[in-house]
Amino acid sequence: MRIVVALLLLLLSLAPVHAVAPDEVLDDPALETRARALSAGLRCMVCQNQSIDDSDAPLARDLRILLRERLVAGDSDEEVIAFLVDRYGEFILLRPQFNLKTALLWLAPAILLVVGAIIAFGVFRRRRPVAVSGLSGDEEAELQRILSDGKNG
Amino acid sequence: MIAELGHFALILALVLAVVQSVLPFWGAMTDDRRLIAVAGPAAVTQFLLVGLSFAALVHAYIVSDFSVLNVVENSHSQKPLLYKITGTWGNHEGSMLLWVLILALFGAMVAAFGRNLPDRLKALVLAVQAWIASAFLLFVLLTSNPFIRLNPAPIEGNDLNPVLQDIGLAVHPPLLYLGYVGCSIAFAFAIAALIDGRIDAAWARWVRPWTLAAWMFLTLGIAMGSYWAYYELGWGGFWFWDPVENASLMPWLAATALLHSAIVMEKREALKIWTVLLAILAFSLSLLGTFLVRSGVLTSVHTFASDPTRGVFILAILCVFIGGGLSLFAFRATRLAPGGVFAPISREGALILNNLFLTVLAAVVLTGTLYPLVLEALTGARISVGAPFFNLIFIPLAVPLLIIVPFGPMLAWKRGDLRAASERLFAAFGAAILAAAVSAWLAGMDDVLALFGVALAFWLIVGALSELAFRVKLGRAPVAESFRRLAGMPRSAFGTTLAHAGVGVTVLGLVAATTWASEDILTMKAGDTVEVASRTLKLDGFQQRAGPNYAETVARFTVYDGGAAVAVMEPSKRNFAARQTMTTEAAITTFGLSQLYISLGDITPESAVTVRVFWKPLVTLIWLGAVVMAIGGILSLSDRRLRVGAPKPARRTVAAPAE
Numbered sequence A: 001m002r003i004v005v006a007l008l009l010l011l012l013s014l015a016p017v018h019a020v021a022p023d024e025v026l027d028d029p030a031l032e033t034r035a036r037a038l039s040a041g042l043r044c045m046v047c048q049n050q051s052i053d054d055s056d057a058p059l060a061r062d063l064r065i066l067l068r069e070r071l072v073a074g075d076s077d078e079e080v081i082a083f084l085v086d087r088y089g090e091f092i093l094l095r096p097q098f099n100l101k102t103a104l105l106w107l108a109p110a111i112l113l114v115v116g117a118i119i120a121f122g123v124f125r126r127r128r129p130v131a132v133s134g135l136s137g138d139e140e141a142e143l144q145r146i147l148s149d150g151k152n153g
Numbered sequence B: 001m002i003a004e005l006g007h008f009a010l011i012l013a014l015v016l017a018v019v020q021s022v023l024p025f026w027g028a029m030t031d032d033r034r035l036i037a038v039a040g041p042a043a044v045t046q047f048l049l050v051g052l053s054f055a056a057l058v059h060a061y062i063v064s065d066f067s068v069l070n071v072v073e074n075s076h077s078q079k080p081l082l083y084k085i086t087g088t089w090g091n092h093e094g095s096m097l098l099w100v101l102i103l104a105l106f107g108a109m110v111a112a113f114g115r116n117l118p119d120r121l122k123a124l125v126l127a128v129q130a131w132i133a134s135a136f137l138l139f140v141l142l143t144s145n146p147f148i149r150l151n152p153a154p155i156e157g158n159d160l161n162p163v164l165q166d167i168g169l170a171v172h173p174p175l176l177y178l179g180y181v182g183c184s185i186a187f188a189f190a191i192a193a194l195i196d197g198r199i200d201a202a203w204a205r206w207v208r209p210w211t212l213a214a215w216m217f218l219t220l221g222i223a224m225g226s227y228w229a230y231y232e233l234g235w236g237g238f239w240f241w242d243p244v245e246n247a248s249l250m251p252w253l254a255a256t257a258l259l260h261s262a263i264v265m266e267k268r269e270a271l272k273i274w275t276v277l278l279a280i281l282a283f284s285l286s287l288l289g290t291f292l293v294r295s296g297v298l299t300s301v302h303t304f305a306s307d308p309t310r311g312v313f314i315l316a317i318l319c320v321f322i323g324g325g326l327s328l329f330a331f332r333a334t335r336l337a338p339g340g341v342f343a344p345i346s347r348e349g350a351l352i353l354n355n356l357f358l359t360v361l362a363a364v365v366l367t368g369t370l371y372p373l374v375l376e377a378l379t380g381a382r383i384s385v386g387a388p389f390f391n392l393i394f395i396p397l398a399v400p401l402l403i404i405v406p407f408g409p410m411l412a413w414k415r416g417d418l419r420a421a422s423e424r425l426f427a428a429f430g431a432a433i434l435a436a437a438v439s440a441w442l443a444g445m446d447d448v449l450a451l452f453g454v455a456l457a458f459w460l461i462v463g464a465l466s467e468l469a470f471r472v473k474l475g476r477a478p479v480a481e482s483f484r485r486l487a488g489m490p491r492s493a494f495g496t497t498l499a500h501a502g503v504g505v506t507v508l509g510l511v512a513a514t515t516w517a518s519e520d521i522l523t524m525k526a527g528d529t530v531e532v533a534s535r536t537l538k539l540d541g542f543q544q545r546a547g548p549n550y551a552e553t554v555a556r557f558t559v560y561d562g563g564a565a566v567a568v569m570e571p572s573k574r575n576f577a578a579r580q581t582m583t584t585e586a587a588i589t590t591f592g593l594s595q596l597y598i599s600l601g602d603i604t605p606e607s608a609v610t611v612r613v614f615w616k617p618l619v620t621l622i623w624l625g626a627v628v629m630a631i632g633g634i635l636s637l638s639d640r641r642l643r644v645g646a647p648k649p650a651r652r653t654v655a656a657p658a659e
Helices: A004-013 A031-042 A058-072 A078-088 A103-127 A138-153 B002-030 B040-064 B069-074 B081-089 B092-116 B117-141 B169-194 B201-232 B243-268 B270-293 B301-306 B308-335 B347-379 B387-404 B418-424 B427-441 B448-471 B480-489 B491-515 B620-635 B648-658
Strands: B518-523 B527-534 B535-546 B551-561 B564-569 B572-576 B580-585 B586-593 B594-603 B608-614
Touching: A004 B551, A031 A058, A031 B301, A058 A078, A058 B270, A078 B480, A103 B347, A103 B387, A138 B580, B002 B040, B002 B092, B002 B117, B040 B069, B040 B081, B040 B169, B069 B092, B081 B092, B081 B169, B092 B117, B092 B169, B092 B201, B117 B169, B169 B201, B169 B243, B169 B270, B169 B527, B201 B243, B201 B270, B201 B620, B243 B270, B243 B347, B270 B308, B270 B347, B347 B387, B387 B448, B418 B448, B427 B448, B448 B491, B448 B564, B491 B620, B518 B527, B527 B551, B527 B608, B535 B594, B535 B608, B564 B586, B564 B594, B572 B594
Parallel strands: none
Antiparallel strands: B518 B608, B527 B535, B535 B551, B551 B564, B551 B572, B572 B580, B586 B594, B594 B608
8 A cells, every 4th residue: 555655765765764863862851742743743845745753764854853953942833833834835734724725625524514414404304204193094094994905905 | 478368368358348348238228138148257257367367467477577577677586486476466567457357356256146136237237347347458458568578588677666575465455456346346236226227225235245345355455554554664653644545545434334324225215316326436436546546646746747648547537437427326316216214313314424424534535635636736836734634634523423333223213212222322331431540540641532532442342232232132131031132143233243343442452552652762782771661672682684585684682571581573674685775674572462663773883773662552453453343344244134136036926927
């Protein structure tokens, strides 16, 4: 299934290194946790759908180090993201921002759920069983007569 | 010579597929019995021919016939026999041939096992099946021919991508293709019903086993692929929301929905139109998956443009079948009369909710996967839609669906009693609360969502078992009586229980392995130790070894638990000379249901190595859950009531006086 990914990975990592290398890890555990969380949401732009946290590519390593430098310098998570988007474009975000271009992407699930619910509701209304008392006494008798006719005939 | 034989057999298969596309269809339209009778033998012969062709290609791989271009590009004489064989479908051309082979196999199975189908319906189904086969045979022959010769023949081949030299390649693609292509049968039945303009409960009974089989293979194929990625790619992940994975998840979601709506149709003659639409959608998503993976469109819109023939060809097939199927649906669906009535709170109502959520989930995966491609093609803007997006949208939509799963089987058809159903699920609710409390005691309250996830998993598992307990009157009747009832239960009832419980098992694995996993990244030298999940890991040293077509550096670790050595783990780095590539082989040891996972990074000249050690609690449950689901499928499939064509005798007695 991940043949394409694997192929690309191989192309990109002829001398494979590890995703996060020990020398990258920050001394401050709180900062490191933030760095890991942030890098899981950032795309390694030369890879096929991989975050920089997972990727072996040299670019991913550079980005991980850059990101940690910004964190050490005291940037907030939002500032780091803004800095990277400014530099590399929205493509770097694995979770796209909500804007005009991505409105349909973000709203599609809600729209579909509402439309689907309306259709389902319509089905329920159409299919609601008729009240059991729908037949009058005469009709019941008529029904019985037809049913017994059917059995005999 | 044998390659030419394979090539020739493939051309013959195409000719036969065209015959099978036209004659039985014409026969069904004009009520010509002789033409209708062509369908069965044509389908079986077509399968034999494609089988012969496939065997010829496998033969070329086994004997390393380097005068065949496809073998040169993907094989090597030093490769172990198993990988020579599996390498047959480890490339574009071979995998398309496998796809066609499985398509022909399903056609032949309909011909062989569909003896109880009405001849006319069978002829139509096989004709539609042959339309698909013709299109794909033409695709293989014109754009992806694996039998092209090379002159002069090189002495050695380029070898198979080392990542693919794994038992996973032997199992994963065939399973997945069985699932994808199995959906084509439901599609063929739907198209046949639309052409015929007639559809009833019997139709659903015929379609359900095929859908169930396809669903089972998809379930196993996806799980197998996930486990393969987990141990082979070396960073411990099991699902990446990669477009290629999404391509297999979408048909799975649609097939799951179809499976459930077909039950409503079979039992209550309701949701006919919707079931037909789902059958078309499930196969459309399978075709889309094939297109996404095979056209190269995923890597980038630009690669698509640089090698357009294949992509455009599959896109054309896609448009013809999806567009054609949906148009036919639009024109003919109104002729299908809607069936039985029911109240919102009923088994039907629950199954409609199930379908609503599953369809929306499939649509979410679809939009997320295609949105960046479409946006780039239309505006040139490049965005990424990855795991953080899917997790954020998919999980909140999946949770309500999972919550209602145990209610479904507890509600009666037509009009259910929600209060009675809730009372019967009291034990499941208690188990869920208890499980969450125990997890909180063990792991702390830090992650409330994870505790909720554990509760949900137990709600599903115990909820599924509660249904069984209710049906055998456990605790409400003498034990002997319950046992007697249990023995008398149809197998499909156990199938439902297992499939639903399996979902819970997978959920538990997912929650535990993502929340409570630990990861250590460190540099180690021989003699160094590290503590992981109350065990001690010691790096004993390094060793060089030679494999059949690679050389590897192995790091030997011993795992100590309370001073005693409990396991030896040997992760390695392999160097494949033919392709000049390195792979990382992770070492995995299973403790109970959890796994210790070691993968190696760089080895420095000073004999220090970068090591990534993961502890993945309950991770095996993710895949075991899928296996449990598939066993549920097998049980259901083996139920006598579900076997194809139970209604035939009745038809015959009705038809007899006319002759």
